[in-house]
Amino acid sequence: MTTQEIKLRFGIIGNSPLLEHAIDIAKQVAPTDITVLITGESGVGKEIFPQIIHQLSARKHGPFIAVNCGAIPEGTIDSELFGHEKGSFTGAHEARKGYFEGVNGGTIFLDEVAELPHNTQVRLLRVLETGEFIKVGSSKAQKTNVRLVCATNVYIPDAIQQGKFREDLYYRLSTVPIQMPPLRQRSEDIHLLFKKFASDFADRYRMPPVELTPDAVRAMLSYTWPGNIRQLKNVTEQVSILEKNRVISLETIRKYLPDENISRLPVIVKGENKSNDFSERELLYKVLFDMKKDITEMKTIVGALVRHTGIENSDFDHLTHRNPDFEKLKLRSEVPMSHSTALTVPVQPTPPLNPTPLPASQIAHRDSISATSTSIGHVEHKLKEAEPFEEHQEVEESLSLQVREEEWIKRALAKHKGRRKRAAQELGISERTLYRKIKEYNIEE
Numbered sequence: 053m054t055t056q057e058i059k060l061r062f063g064i065i066g067n068s069p070l071l072e073h074a075i076d077i078a079k080q081v082a083p084t085d086i087t088v089l090i091t092g093e094s095g096v097g098k099e100i101f102p103q104i105i106h107q108l109s110a111r112k113h114g115p116f117i118a119v120n121c122g123a124i125p126e127g128t129i130d131s132e133l134f135g136h137e138k139g140s141f142t143g144a145h146e147a148r149k150g151y152f153e154g155v156n157g158g159t160i161f162l163d164e165v166a167e168l169p170h171n172t173q174v175r176l177l178r179v180l181e182t183g184e185f186i187k188v189g190s191s192k193a194q195k196t197n198v199r200l201v202c203a204t205n206v207y208i209p210d211a212i213q214q215g216k217f218r219e220d221l222y223y224r225l226s227t228v229p230i231q232m233p234p235l236r237q238r239s240e241d242i243h244l245l246f247k248k249f250a251s252d253f254a255d256r257y258r259m260p261p262v263e264l265t266p267d268a269v270r271a272m273l274s275y276t277w278p279g280n281i282r283q284l285k286n287v288t289e290q291v292s293i294l295e296k297n298r299v300i301s302l303e304t305i306r307k308y309l310p311d312e313n314i315s316r317l318p319v320i321v322k323g324e325n326k327s328n329d330f331s332e333r334e335l336l337y338k339v340l341f342d343m344k345k346d347i348t349e350m351k352t353i354v355g356a357l358v359r360h361t362g363i364e365n366s367d368f369d370h371l372t373h374r375n376p377d378f379e380k381l382k383l384r385s386e387v388p389m390s391h392s393t394a395l396t397v398p399v400q401p402t403p404p405l406n407p408t409p410l411p412a413s414q415i416a417h418r419d420s421i422s423a424t425s426t427s428i429g430h431v432e433h434k435l436k437e438a439e440p441f442e443e444h445q446e447v448e449e450s451l452s453l454q455v456r457e458e459e460w461i462k463r464a465l466a467k468h469k470g471r472r473k474r475a476a477q478e479l480g481i482s483e484r485t486l487y488r489k490i491k492e493y494n495i496e497e
Contacts, residue, residue, distance in 0.1 A: 053079070053108065062100055065248050066241035070233035074101070081228045082108035087180065089165075089225045090203040092232030095282030101230060102161035102201040111199055114158030117151055122167035129172055131188050140189020152185050152196045159199040165225065166206035166217055173218045180224045200225075235277040235284060242272050245281060249288035260298050262291050267302035275309050335481050339456040458493045461486065465495070 055075050058064070064075070081088055082105045090098045099118065106116045124132050131141075135150030151160055162168075168176065179185050180200065184193040202225050211217040235242065246264065254261035264272065277283055287308045291300055464475040476486040489495075 055079070058104060058108075062104055064097075064100060065245050066238055067244075068233065068238035068241050070237055071241070074230050074232055075104070077228065077230050078104045079108060081105065083110065085199055087199075087225055087227045088201045088230060089228075090201070090230045090232060091208075092203075092205060093234045093280055094205045095280035096232040096234055097281050098203040098205075098232050099161075099163065101232070102159065102203070105201055106159040106161075106199070109159070109199065111157065111159055115155045116159045116161070117155050118161040118163060119151060120163045122164040126169045129169065130175065133172065134175060134185045134187055136188035137190045140187075144189070147187075150185075150187065152179060152198055153194065155198055156196050157198070159201060162200065162202045164204055165202040166204040166208060166211055170218070173221050177218065177221045177224060180221075235280040239273045242277075242284065243269055245284055246272065246288055249285050250292060253289050253292040257293065259292070262288075262295065262298050262300050264300050264305065265302065268300050268305040271302055271305055271309070335457060335460070335479055336453055338480060339453060339460060342460075343456070457489070458495065461489055461493065462495060465490075 053061075055072050058075055058079060059066075064071070078088075078101050088101075088105060090101050092098050102118065103116070106112060119133070121129065130136075131144075131148065131150065133150050133152060135148050135153055136144050138144060138147045175185065179196065179198075183197065184195055186193050206217075208217055208222050208226075212219045212222060243264070247261075250261040250263075253259075279286070290308055291305070295304060297304070460479065461475070464478045465472070468474040468478065472486055472490075473483050476483040479486065
């Protein structure tokens with residue numbers, strides 16, 4: 053069967069080389085029993101390829117079942133896949149066959165396989181390696197002969213790094229990987245898909261099909277389509293139903309294309325609480341390290357001011373010109389802050405009387421220290437008289453981690469103009485954690 057015949061049989065629309073390459077791989081592996089892993093973004097049409105593989109294989113007369121791993125509760129997924137014995141858990145009033153027993157000789161399609169719990173991943177690995185499985189509550193191994201095709205929209209190497217997916221299972225599943233291209237990489241197919249969907253909806257709702265103007269077609273081709281084919285189909289259906297004019301202009305189609313700069317909330321997945329705790333801990337560490345850095349920098353400036361011994365004139369302007377570190381300190385003192393930190397310049401102790409004459413070098417050093425102390429005292433007097441350095445009340449610095457955390461979140465959002473994804477990357481946390489913190493602190497964006 054040729055690639056064109058496969059597309060006609062399974063209703064695949066498009067002439068993209070990436071799409072045809074994926075179909076060609078599925079056609080080649082179909083006659084074998086090799087495990088196939090189909091990857092790609094959500095909405096690209098991954099569910100069609102397991103059917104292609106099954107129908108073009110020797111198992112086409114056997115059963116085929118598609119299992120959504122993310123839709124089955126963690127406590128019952130082992131029973132669904134491998135079955136259970138009577139009385140193995142509460143509510144198990146009778147023995148039950150699982151999919152691996154009931155689909156013996158056929159094909160099982162595990163959709164969203166990255167959502168499998170760790171215990172189920174271990175059981176699945178045993179099936180792939182030995183062809184055996186054990187029912188829940190049983191100690192007897194049973195043989196099975198099934199073809200396994202899996203799909204996921206998760207980048208599994210990242211899930212392995214996060215400890216959510218077993219590396220050995222990944223290599224067993226991806227014997228032959230098939231990568232489904234996103235719609236933005238199939239721009240030549242966008243208009244074809246739109247016309248196909250428009251024709252289908254026209255037949256369903258008994259109305260003339262909608263058409264796009266050239267400007268509207270260009271807008272559709274330049275859009276990134278984050279929801280891929282599923283989003284394109286929804287947009288086409290909305291336009292077909294809501295628009296009275298059957299010719300869709302550029303201004304009209306723009307109303308149905310969401311802003312690409314809006315923040316997209318992450319999907320809540322299993323096992324994310326641990327990563328959230330870890331991300332919050334990282335944020336607290338970042339705040340503490342930044343506080344330590346500020347204190348260290350302040351100590352360096354004060355130390356440089358104290359060690360300054362090259363003052364020739366006690367004039368304030370001359371001192372700030374000679375000492376750039378002191379100028380930095382002055383600029384910092386003029387910046388409005390929510391709190392102030394008292395800086396104390398240590399005074400050199402007066403040397404005790406010594407009847408023994410000092411060497412000339414020590415006498416010069418002593419005179420230099422005395423001159424420096426006199427100059428610093430004069431500068432302090434000038435600072436008190438200067439208007440920008442009026443007396444102020446010292447406020448104890450807040451050490452609340454919550455306050456610092458809220459401040460850093462506001463800074464990150466302001467820096468990236470409210471783009472939560474980039475702000476979360478800047479803070480080193482997940483976008484979901486950032487969204488929760490914004491709600492918790494009632495931060496206005």
